Amino acid sequence: xxxxxxxxxxxxxxxxxxxxxxxxxxxxxxxxxxxxxxxxxxxxxxxxxxxxxxxxxxxxxxxxxxxxxxxxxxxxxxxxxxxxxxxxxxxxxxxxxxxxxxxxxxxxxxxxxxxxxxxxxxxxxxxxxxxxxxxxxxx
Amino acid sequence: xxxxxxxxxxxxxxxxxxxxxxxxxxxxxxxxxxxxxxxxxxxxxxxxxxxxxxxxxxxxxxxxxxxxxxxxxxxxxxxxxxxxxxxxxxxxxxxxxxxxxxxxxxxxxxxxxxxxxxxxxxxxxxxxxxxxxxxxxxxxxxxxx
Numbered sequence: 001x002x003x004x005x006x007x008x009x010x011x012x013x014x015x016x017x018x019x020x021x022x023x024x025x026x027x028x029x030x031x032x033x034x035x036x037x038x039x040x041x042x043x044x045x046x047x048x049x050x051x052x053x054x055x056x057x058x059x060x061x062x063x064x065x066x067x068x069x070x071x072x073x074x075x076x077x078x079x080x081x082x083x084x085x086x087x088x089x090x091x092x093x094x095x096x097x098x099x100x101x102x103x104x105x106x107x108x109x110x111x112x113x114x115x116x117x118x119x120x121x122x123x124x125x126x127x128x129x130x131x132x133x134x135x136x137x138x139x
Numbered sequence: 140x141x142x143x144x145x146x147x148x149x150x151x152x153x154x155x156x157x158x159x160x161x162x163x164x165x166x167x168x169x170x171x172x173x174x175x176x177x178x179x180x181x182x183x184x185x186x187x188x189x190x191x192x193x194x195x196x197x198x199x200x201x202x203x204x205x206x207x208x209x210x211x212x213x214x215x216x217x218x219x220x221x222x223x224x225x226x227x228x229x230x231x232x233x234x235x236x237x238x239x240x241x242x243x244x245x246x247x248x249x250x251x252x253x254x255x256x257x258x259x260x261x262x263x264x265x266x267x268x269x270x271x272x273x274x275x276x277x278x279x280x281x282x283x284x
Contacts, residue, residue: 001201001272009270013263020259027229027252031236031245054188061196 001064004081008060011089015052019045043099051092051115059088059122066129076125084125088118140198141207143215147194150223154186173237178230185255186226193218193262201276202269214265218258225254 001009022045029038063081068074075081091114098107161179164170197203197215204211228251235244271279 001270003272006270006272010267013267013270016259017263020256024252024256027255028249030233031248031252049184054184054192057192057196061199065199 002075002078002081004075004078004085005060005064007085008056008063011085012053012057012060015048015056015092019048019053022048040100044096047092047095047099051088051095056088056092059084062122062126066126067131067133068129070133075129080121080125084118084121087114087121091115091118141203141212143207143212143219144194144198147190147197147219150219151187151190151194154182154190154226158182158187172234174233178233181226181229185222190222193222196266200266200269201271202279214261217261218265221254221258221261225251225258228254 022041025038026042026045029035063075069076091111094107094114095111097103098105098111158179161170161175161182165175165179197212209216228247232244232247232251235241236248
């Protein structure tokens, strides 16, 4: 498993832990209603679980498992993969920060744009890896 | 495919079908059960997608002990048992906290929340050491033999 994959997968596991911890607190609060202000963390829980956990984990596994190139760098330019990891996570953290503080909505736009750049890099790195090397080409 | 993965995948499929039934029921307001929207999303995202990810990663990630037993796969089995008991408890208790004043439902919802979180901890304990580079994997293999 390559370093960008390990970074994505381990980061996703950390997000899973934090996101599900928040989910636990939110659900307990739903039953026992000890602090209504906790509901402010709901968008953070959703961001952590969807972008941080599910999306990031699948990107990490895809980078590892999809067919590699037969010539040159097996998974394309690795520095682009590191930028992908960095901008995706920067976007997630900026989005969470925006939800937790009263900063301008512009930051939310920047956060989503960073995530978009990460996803574009992912698509660019993987587009030509969605291939078959089977000679008949029908499997 | 190991038994634990097959069980994760088949349970995931059942949640997928269940979630879509709930989704349809929500559109026609058929069941009249409160709190169905969060149940729909958690059946889909946790019962289906997360469960599929758990099952497939436990099978495909390096470092799996091929000999199947509860002892060898204890964290995986604990993940499955805790996650699904937590989810089922949630499916029952979350609508009931609106419909009934009984404190028991609130306690059950709290228990379900804790069970789901502990399941996640068990999964991370199992899978974290298996996120390895080829070099680390070879080193680990050599150390074992």
